[in-house]
Amino acid sequence: MREEQTERAAPLVWKGVNYDTGTDYSGRGSAPPPWPDEVAAGHMALIREELHANSVTVFGTDVERLAAYPGFAAEAGLHVWLQPRLSEGDADATLAHLAAAAEAAAAEAAAASTSSARTTTGWRTTPSSTRTVCTPVWTTESRS
Numbered sequence: 001m002r003e004e005q006t007e008r009a010a011p012l013v014w015k016g017v018n019y020d021t022g023t024d025y026s027g028r029g030s031a032p033p034p035w036p037d038e039v040a041a042g043h044m045a046l047i048r049e050e051l052h053a054n055s056v057t058v059f060g061t062d063v064e065r066l067a068a069y070p071g072f073a074a075e076a077g078l079h080v081w082l083q084p085r086l087s088e089g090d091a092d093a094t095l096a097h098l099a100a101a102a103e104a105a106a107a108e109a110a111a112a113s114t115s116s117a118r119t120t121t122g123w124r125t126t127p128s129s130t131r132t133v134c135t136p137v138w139t140t141e142s143r144s
Helices: 036-049 063-075 091-113
Strands: 016-020 055-060 080-085 118-127 131-141
Touching: 016 036, 036 063, 055 063, 063 080, 063 091, 080 091
Parallel strands: 016 055, 055 080
Antiparallel strands: 080 131, 118 131
């Protein structure tokens, strides 16, 4: 008989889901948006309120959606990770796509932080044997 574990594992800090903004797996361009921005913003609120999540990973191909959707999540009170995806891209195209997504997301976060509670708290760089992922991390803070 197996001994009972006497210590419990630490609780998860981030509890969340992945949210696809429209990933093009064909390599021919961006997938069509699955829903209007208002609906996507509503999804983020549902993720927070109904799923009791505190984070979301936003991924996809279209740079404009990759810049906008994290804002919807942050406004819903979610911690956000951003994952630009470019299927079938070579190394140069993939790096250019990552740079474009990072610049667009940073510009969106900077514009939003002057007028709302959305702020970017920094960039998380995760190296691995096959790639390096740079993700802006958003959180919310109250503004008086």
